[in-house]
Amino acid sequence: MKADVSREQLASAANYSPDTITSMERGVRRPTSRVLDVADELCDAKGMLSGAKEFVNRERFPARAQDFMEREREATSIWSYEVALVPGLLQTKGYARSLIDNRIPPLDEETVEERIAARMERQAVLNQRKPPVGLSFVLYEAVLRSPLVDAEQLRHLLEAGRLRNVVIQVLPFERAISGALLGPMVLLETRDHERFAFAEGQFSSELSADPGVVSRVTERLSMIRTQALDPDESARFIERMVDQS
Incomplete structure (x- = not known):
């Protein structure tokens, strides 16, 4: 050397x-x-x-998600819908570890720790940016029913939902529309008023600024939000799950 x-x-x-x-x-x-x-x-x-x-x-983020992470850091508003997993911005450290540490093929311990740390750092968007970022999350009921979701994670969702710039809604099973079963979606807007749609799958992810794609995702997210419980009803829904856990 x-x-x-x-x-x-x-x-x-x-x-x-x-x-x-x-x-x-x-x-x-x-x-x-x-x-x-x-x-x-x-x-x-x-x-x-x-x-x-x-x-x-x-590289603390998977290669397929790096472009999205760059846009997330520039975002002034983020709309998110999740059908199976708690969004990364709302995960506890324990929940994040249970996901990252159980990949197939497995990751080495150093990479696991780096990715957990990176996910926790992303959560600065919740309450440490000025001006605040507008955040709206809709969670399909299946997300909350997962065996990976414990009382700590449920309480963490309740705490996040109390932030002035964060809205959390629950979409119950009985209110699901067909578009809500097709997978997760994220829509974000940057300071320059650029809008991006992001969809993540098991083996590939797509970040698109195409106006047609952004328009379709916006319409689908809007429909899902109208079917979801309002924020107060959603908080009571999660509180009941905490009491039952």
Whole structure:
């Protein structure tokens, strides 16, 4: 290594094994933010190595979702409908771990921790942006009935729904329309008034700015919202589930 810093010295300073550092050097594993910061300091690189963290951090999200995450950071409003899973912006750390740590094929532990941390960081959009981002979520009842959803996750939904900029609605089984069974959808708008529609599947995802696609998603989301319980009714629905859990 340059600057007369050995692999063993870097491993010791960053609290990694030399074999792990070797795998990062060879491109087998992605360098972590900690390794880049430690290497920058040891090599007196004046920020050149630490600056690579921006590109490493992009990979904390699956490749198929990275473009959506970029738009989410620019959003001024987000409409979301979920048919099976609690949206990432509303997940507890425990719920997120249960999803990320049970992928097939499995992820290595380091990647699991990075993705959980990235998902938690995304939640800054709920109450740490100025001006606040308008957030509207509709959850199909099946989302709440999942065995992965515990009382902690239900209470977390109630807390999020009390935020001034967040609306959470529940779509009960008996109110579902055919369009609500076709899968999750997200519609977001940026500061420049660009509108994007996002649909995520098991093996592929699509982010589209096509006006026709955006219009269809807007219409479908609007119909689903009219069928869902209003926010107060939805909160009472979730409260009853907490009492029963």
